[in-house]
Amino acid sequence: MLTLADIRAAQTRLGDAIYHSPLPYSLSLSRLCGCDIFCKLDHLQMTGSFKERGALNKLLQLSDDQRTAGVIAASAGNHALGLAYHGQRLGVPVTVVMPQWAPLVKVSNCRGFGATVILHGETFDDARAHALQLTDERQLTFVPPFDDPDIMAGGGTVGLEILEDLPDADAVIVPVGGGGLLSGIGTVFKALRPSAKVIGVEPAHAPTLRASLDAGTPTRVATRPTLADGLAVAQIGTHCFDVIRRVLDDLILVDETQIAKAVLRLLELEKTVVEGAGAVPLAAVMNGAVQRLGLQDKKVVLVLCGGNIDVTMIARIIDRGLAADGRLMRLTAHIAERPGSLAKLLSAIADAGGSVKEISHDRHFGPADVAQASVSIVLETRDAAHIAAIRTALTTAGFDIDNPAAVKPA
Numbered sequence: 001m002l003t004l005a006d007i008r009a010a011q012t013r014l015g016d017a018i019y020h021s022p023l024p025y026s027l028s029l030s031r032l033c034g035c036d037i038f039c040k041l042d043h044l045q046m047t048g049s050f051k052e053r054g055a056l057n058k059l060l061q062l063s064d065d066q067r068t069a070g071v072i073a074a075s076a077g078n079h080a081l082g083l084a085y086h087g088q089r090l091g092v093p094v095t096v097v098m099p100q101w102a103p104l105v106k107v108s109n110c111r112g113f114g115a116t117v118i119l120h121g122e123t124f125d126d127a128r129a130h131a132l133q134l135t136d137e138r139q140l141t142f143v144p145p146f147d148d149p150d151i152m153a154g155g156g157t158v159g160l161e162i163l164e165d166l167p168d169a170d171a172v173i174v175p176v177g178g179g180g181l182l183s184g185i186g187t188v189f190k191a192l193r194p195s196a197k198v199i200g201v202e203p204a205h206a207p208t209l210r211a212s213l214d215a216g217t218p219t220r221v222a223t224r225p226t227l228a229d230g231l232a233v234a235q236i237g238t239h240c241f242d243v244i245r246r247v248l249d250d251l252i253l254v255d256e257t258q259i260a261k262a263v264l265r266l267l268e269l270e271k272t273v274v275e276g277a278g279a280v281p282l283a284a285v286m287n288g289a290v291q292r293l294g295l296q297d298k299k300v301v302l303v304l305c306g307g308n309i310d311v312t313m314i315a316r317i318i319d320r321g322l323a324a325d326g327r328l329m330r331l332t333a334h335i336a337e338r339p340g341s342l343a344k345l346l347s348a349i350a351d352a353g354g355s356v357k358e359i360s361h362d363r364h365f366g367p368a369d370v371a372q373a374s375v376s377i378v379l380e381t382r383d384a385a386h387i388a389a390i391r392t393a394l395t396t397a398g399f400d401i402d403n404p405a406a407v408k409p410a
């Protein structure tokens with residue numbers, strides 16, 4: 001069973017090789033959420049994630065023969081990055097197996113740290129099975145991404161740093177994938193700050209901890225694609241689950257729209273770019289967790305655990321977050337096929353304060369009435385109330401409108 005002594009030993013072992021990431025207070029997020037928000041910025045680690053803590057803790061305890069032969073891991077990205085970086089630094093050969101959908105930035109960065117990267121399978125489980133096969137074939141040491149006491153202890157050093165910087169924290173909100181980070185931080189908090197609440201957050205598209213708690217045993221779930229790709233784990237770790245059951249006070253599930261809005265809020269209010277997995281703690285407190293758990297005016301720590309996100313994904317998340325916020329509107333209007341009709345429509349939109357972002361004029365697949373055409377428009381708006389006002393203005397002006405609503409994320 002993981003203990004506080006294990007985590008303290010890991011912290012000593014890691015030393016200055018791991019960055020003691022900052023824990024600033026956020027006035028903007030505090031006002032938004034109704035409590036005192038502190039953000040543990042562990043996405044500022046060298047490899048962009050907390051994962052290198054556990055990876056390095058494991059590497060430092062290998063035998064000389066194991067170091068010479070090398071290690072192998074299965075990872076969606078962040079664990080592989082941590083292992084590759086510190087393996088290169090310590091002279092340990094590293095092979096990583098990633099699912100084929102792993103974010104490109106994580107794949108390229110991992111190769112940049114000198115690791116051998118193998119893309120295999122559609123899921124993390126496919127990659128893990130292949131890595132275990134190669135472990136036997138090549139006589140390598142397999143380094144699990146989460147379900148290992150040394151990995152869990154490394155993640156627990158995040159909790160030690162939090163309580164060093166904020167000893168009177170009232171709650172800590174931690175992302176959940178395989179459970180290594182939550183088990184480590186939870187062990188620290190229950191030993192040193194037992195009155196504080198330990199809260200886990202996982203995406204609704206990968207609710208393995210929720211299913212496991214309900215069943216009373218680690219339970220496999222069918223994951224679906226999620227913005228929090230680093231948390232898309234089909235089954236909680238067995239060792240992790242044993243610890244989590246002792247230290248967890250509550251678990252929150254967040255959906256894809258909530259995750260997108262959280263990434264957007266961190267970008268806008270904190271000028272902080274995190275991946276979906278790193279944003280789920282904010283998604284939780286933005287969507288009722290503060291009130292439900294009685295955290296009003298309490299000191300709440302959000303563990304922002306990773307920042308490795310593709311630039312193209314950032315653009316998509318921004319658009320989805322704006323849409324969920326009521327700051328993008330999509331509508332289709334039917335207009336007469338005569339000069340001035342489109343100008344009249346755009347004038348009505350401008351008078352209502354809408355700003356055209358995209359427009360498409362369709363004469364071929366429009367209404368049954370051949371004297372009309374369809375115009376599909378995406379507008380920048382202020383909020384849901386502004387969308388309603390634009391809809392009313394266009395209807396009043398005599399336009400037939402289909403789907404006059406905010407753009408809905410897939």
